[in-house]
Amino acid sequence: MATDVKDERTSSETYETAHEKSSVFYDLYERKSDLKQQTHYCPGCGHGVVHKLIAEALQDLDLQDRTIFVSPVGCSVFAYYYFDVGNVQVAHGRAPAAATGIKRACPEKIVISYQGDGDLAAIGTAEIVHAANRGEKITVFFINNGIYGMTGGQMAPTTLVGQKSTTSPFGRRPANEGFPIHMAELLATLQAPVYVERVALCDNKNIMRARRAVRKALELQRDGAGFSFVEILSPCPTIWGKEPVAARNWVLEKMVPEFPLAVFRDRKEPLPANGAPPQRPVAEVLGINQGINNNGNGRRTQPFKGLSINIAGFGGQGVLLLGQLLAEMGTEQGLEVSWLPSYGPEMRSGSAHCWVTLSKSRIGSPLTAKPDVLIAMNEVSLRKFADQVPSGGFILYNGHTLPEDFPMPQAQVYCIPASAIADKLGSAKAANIVMMGAMLEETGCFEPSTATRFLEAKVKNPTLLEIDIKAITAGCDAVDHQVNLGPVSQPDGFA
Amino acid sequence: MAARGKVTISVDECKGCGLCVESCPPKCLELAEELSPYGVHPARYTGSECTGCGICFYCCPEPGAITVYRLAPPAKKTSTLVAEPVAP
Structure with missing residues (x-):
């Protein structure tokens, strides 16, 4: 009997695909004339992981055809070459403002603002704070790697105390450059946001936690809940001057103690609808x-x-x-x-x-x-x-x-x-x-x-x-x- | 007995960062000794022990570099020993 079973298994040894490239990505990326099958991100970059998590969630939730992705300025500026959704690329830091306009004009769309820390926490501070405060029904993914990556490693508002960068060559000194800014906590002081969480791409467990957070933020927008914000601590091996695996460990060892991982807001009850603006034709x-x-x-x-x-x-x-x-x-x-x-x-x-x-x-x-x-x-x-x-x-x-x-x-x-x-x-x-x-x-x-x-x-x-x-x-x-x-x-x- | 899972890694897409090798719980991935046409040591499946858990897929930053397969559940046996339940 046991032999029979074994024989049967060897004969019907077929594998089913469990995880593959999401259909939300383009087959080929037309950015360059060659290497069209690869993203432009450095080996070990966190952006690719977050892109995959977003793409998977959009595919599973069947939102691809109604998504508008707002790309920022920064390394992820070329996100529109990767995501086969509606795409807009906007001026530095202005993604939440553009996303506000898009969402208000097209309330049935899923509008994603994808920003780095130089974009969101520095030049775009006003836009993100006010979009959150107005409770715009958008989803913001905030990729925090503590540095300006694309421009070559200048100090960002999120740079850790003591961390060296090209503009803080002796390490960040609070007396001169202030302290790292905690965007998730800051936005969670506002009344309007429905969901604010910080996750990290620092190990297997936390990557899967990030996956759940990305999915939840998009589900909330799909259900019309309100402003959702996910901060993702992400490795930047190239600028940090570390091997990809070491960079990932650095997120866990250095960034997580400074930027605690937590759900800062998860509002169950909806905001009172009083005074909601009319969604009717102007005439x-x-x-x-x-x-x-x-x-x-x-x-x-x-x-x-x-x-x-x-x-x-x-x-x-x-x-x-x-x-x-x-x-x-x-x-x-x-x-x-x-x-x-x-x-x-x-x-x-x-x-x-x-x-x-x-x-x-x-x-x-x-x-x-x-x-x-x-x-x-x-x-x-x-x-x-x-x-x-x-x-x-x-x-x-x-x-x-x-x-x-x-x-x-x-x-x-x-x-x-x-x-x-x-x-x-x-x-x-x-x-x-x-x-x-x-x-x-x-x-x-x-x-x-x-x-x-x-x-x-x-x-x-x-x-x-x-x-x-x-x-x-x-x-x-x-x-x-x-x-x-x-x-x-x-x-x-x-x- | 066949492994529960299987991984394929596209040499054209792998940038050799090694995150999948580090992340793989049963440690069934490795970086190849030879270089790929892009000048990196691409990851590859050792050929056994994969459980199909998919962790490597989520740790890999490239959208399509890794594909994970799981052993299909055995097809329903049409056994001659057990009679098919018959609706009354």
Whole structure:
């Protein structure tokens, strides 16, 4: 009988895969032309281990398709080459701020902020503290190796007392450089976080504990619980100048006594929902009608889908205000809008411009590389931005004619002497409103009457209001009596 | 009798850090004496004693360097000695 069993086992000796590369990782990493199968991390680096723990948890919890991973600045800056999820890479220390925006805009997504100690505990201290204090429903993985790794081993806020670094060559001295900062404890003093734990990649047992912590933090976010934070003490063999195994032991012997491993917060009861911000479309919140002009009453025959506009000129020409007015009108009409100003420190006569996007669908980015419309209030702006407008878009230029040496751009150009028109109407300051009239006439995105109504509600001074209303009509007329300059656009080229 | 587990290590991905060798509870991994094309001594399975616990997988920083297998539970025997339970 026993022999029978043995025979059977040898004959059916098949192995099943127990642990393999997670499908959350890309098969090959396209960062370099060669060695695409390896990460860029040094041998024995803790980042790889944490990456694996996160990837495994995302796969097991079936969250891969709804995850957005925010990469920091630091050694893990290239995380987006490894994780096959949505990826964003942000400025140094700003990952929690970017994660806040992403999570609020897409509450159903799983948003992970992955940061090192130079990123999170130094330059990004404000962002992490306030994201935690607001209880943003994101998960932050904080990799603490007590040093700036990528830049070559400078002292970090987490560097141990006495630890040598390139910027503390005699060892960190509290009298001069302060004490190591304990981020997990610090964040656990705040009311909002639901889960704060510190783990360490210092031995087998603790790596498995880290695995549970990573999983728990992601589960909490999946369940909508709130801010979760896992600090992971992690070896940096290269900068510490140790062999990988010795570096791992150093975490246990030196770092753990300074940074105790514990669960600092594990809130069972949910935060009171009082005063939670409404998660409703803007138009519904404001109680406004979706009264957008769909009929294409302007020159364009296409139904309006969206429009990106770059308005540029000198400060003081009402450049930013025009953008604001368009954005506010869009809001009132139930559109998604964005307004992104860009200006120098000068309030007057410096150059200023703003991007405005009006759209019937969600706006991905307020920045537009190829605006449909350029309103150039001066020659400098025309020269600077004209090339950005693609064929099919158009340019409204504040002038009687184009500058003589100006090469014809691919977009259609209208010369509207807006300042001169506005001056005749009584105030050169209304040049921006003349341009608004011209733009509305050309795009048909709003009825001129909508703009008039809007201005009536906005402008309190009756004299100015009268000029503004005349300016809209004058702008419409000016564009109607234009001889098109530049190539004739495709009729369907309009956004 | 066959080992309960089995490990394969991709020479293309192993950076020879040795964390798996250090971590392996039954000590069935070692660093190879010869160098890999990347100039490191890659880890390899000695060929016996693996329990399939997976610790080496979690200690290894490379996403795909280590794959751990476990012996499949023996297929259900269709024994002639024991009658199949019959539903009433």
